Amino acid sequence: METHNEIQTELKNFSDLIQPINIEDFAANYWEKQVLHIQRNNPDFFFSLFSIEDLDKVLEYNRPHGSSLKVVKSNQPMNSTVYENQDGSLNLNQLYTAYADGYSILINGIQRFWEPIKMLMESLRNDISHNASANLYLTPENEKAFSPHYDSHDVFALQISGEKHWILYDETHLKTPLLNSYQPTFQREQLTGAREITMRAGDILYMPRGVPHEAYTIDKSSMHITVGIQSVQWIDFITKSLLNLSQKHIELRKALPIGFLNSDNENLLSTDEELDFINILQQVFQKENIAGSLNILGEEFRTKEQPKPDGHFSSLDRLNHIHLESQLSKREGLTSKVTNSASGARISFQGNTIKGPSQIVNTLVFISEQKGIFSVKDIPFLNNENKLKLAKRLVRGGLLKVLN
Numbered sequence: 001m002e003t004h005n006e007i008q009t010e011l012k013n014f015s016d017l018i019q020p021i022n023i024e025d026f027a028a029n030y031w032e033k034q035v036l037h038i039q040r041n042n043p044d045f046f047f048s049l050f051s052i053e054d055l056d057k058v059l060e061y062n063r064p065h066g067s068s069l070k071v072v073k074s075n076q077p078m079n080s081t082v083y084e085n086q087d088g089s090l091n092l093n094q095l096y097t098a099y100a101d102g103y104s105i106l107i108n109g110i111q112r113f114w115e116p117i118k119m120l121m122e123s124l125r126n127d128i129s130h131n132a133s134a135n136l137y138l139t140p141e142n143e144k145a146f147s148p149h150y151d152s153h154d155v156f157a158l159q160i161s162g163e164k165h166w167i168l169y170d171e172t173h174l175k176t177p178l179l180n181s182y183q184p185t186f187q188r189e190q191l192t193g194a195r196e197i198t199m200r201a202g203d204i205l206y207m208p209r210g211v212p213h214e215a216y217t218i219d220k221s222s223m224h225i226t227v228g229i230q231s232v233q234w235i236d237f238i239t240k241s242l243l244n245l246s247q248k249h250i251e252l253r254k255a256l257p258i259g260f261l262n263s264d265n266e267n268l269l270s271t272d273e274e275l276d277f278i279n280i281l282q283q284v285f286q287k288e289n290i291a292g293s294l295n296i297l298g299e300e301f302r303t304k305e306q307p308k309p310d311g312h313f314s315s316l317d318r319l320n321h322i323h324l325e326s327q328l329s330k331r332e333g334l335t336s337k338v339t340n341s342a343s344g345a346r347i348s349f350q351g352n353t354i355k356g357p358s359q360i361v362n363t364l365v366f367i368s369e370q371k372g373i374f375s376v377k378d379i380p381f382l383n384n385e386n387k388l389k390l391a392k393r394l395v396r397g398g399l400l401k402v403l404n
């Protein structure tokens with residue numbers, strides 16, 4: 001248990017979030033190993049991120065609905081027709097009443113509705129190389145939303161305001177479940193090793209996936225944000241390694257025999273086929289294949305996240321007026337990576353991948369490495385006509401913006 005009382009006004013990255021623990025200490029001693037509770041004695045620590053006064057604005061102006069908004073009491077959700085109007089707006093008075101009657105308000109994917117949380121999630125993703133999303137929970141006093149359960153993803157709970165009491169149970173037989181696997185609920189008598197942690201405003205709690213837990217309020221309401229980490233597991237890496245190997249080995253691309261589900265399992269593979277697959281599988285962790293696997297994982301990681309809104313429509317208005325003297329730059333905050341394979345060259349970035357022939361790989365590398373402003377005419381290894389075509393394609397695809 002750590003205590004920290006230094007005032008923090010802005011959260012920019014993962015280091016800020018877990019201070020005073022440093023990333024190296026966290027990775028070595030806590031990540032997927034044990035619970036961490038950081039007590040800060042600073043109720044305003046998360047003020048720049050979100051506050052209870054901001055919740056009405058999110059509900060009124062951003063209108064989370066459907067699976068994004070839940071109103072729950074003792075595991076039972078309220079029917080959304082009670083608080084959703086026909087025009088898609090929310091009936092705030094009905095939500096106020098529900099909260100006063102003991103219901104918790106949940107906003108799933110709160111980063112989609114509040115920019116400071118979105119920015120922190122983007123930074124956290126880049127710092128830890130795993131996907132992250134945030135859910136918000138507002139619970140009135142003397143209530144709880146859910147029965148004992150565990151999550152199949154790692155969780156950071158950020159106590160925004162009030163207090164919440166957590167009961168954590170022994171996870172010896174449930175340790176590190178497969179991501180997105182079945183998440184059972186428990187009766188308390190099924191669980192052992194109960195220990196209680198009280199979260200106060202400014203505190204943070206890290207729980208590895210598989211730790212059974214429940215949370216409740218007593219004489220104070222609670223608002224907290226859970227940051228769920230959707231880890232890239234070794235099984236994911238091995239799966240991508242096989243995908244990368246399939247580009248070179250036709251054996252992995254062939255179809256299984258007709259009627260294979262109706263055949264004897266013992267006859268599915270011939271002796272020669274079995275040896276072929278064993279030889280191929282031995283290449284999974286060879287250096288050359290590891291690089292290809294990481295490229296696939298990296299492309300999926302970059303393209304899964306959308307770029308932040310930055311007025312890109314104004315660049316699209318200039319699309320048909322781009323000329324050789326036009327000045328371009330990468331959109332702020334975008335990170336890009338160029339890869340080249342038998343299927344051609346690719347440049348991937350947040351939200352998209354642009355593909356082309358292998359001959360333009362060095363041109364894409366030039367663009368990917370740009371840190372500032374450059375002109376269309378500066379694009380190397382292409383004639384003027386193709387410089388213009390590529391510039392327009394990368395503006396249209398969302399990587400570049402037009403400055404004049």
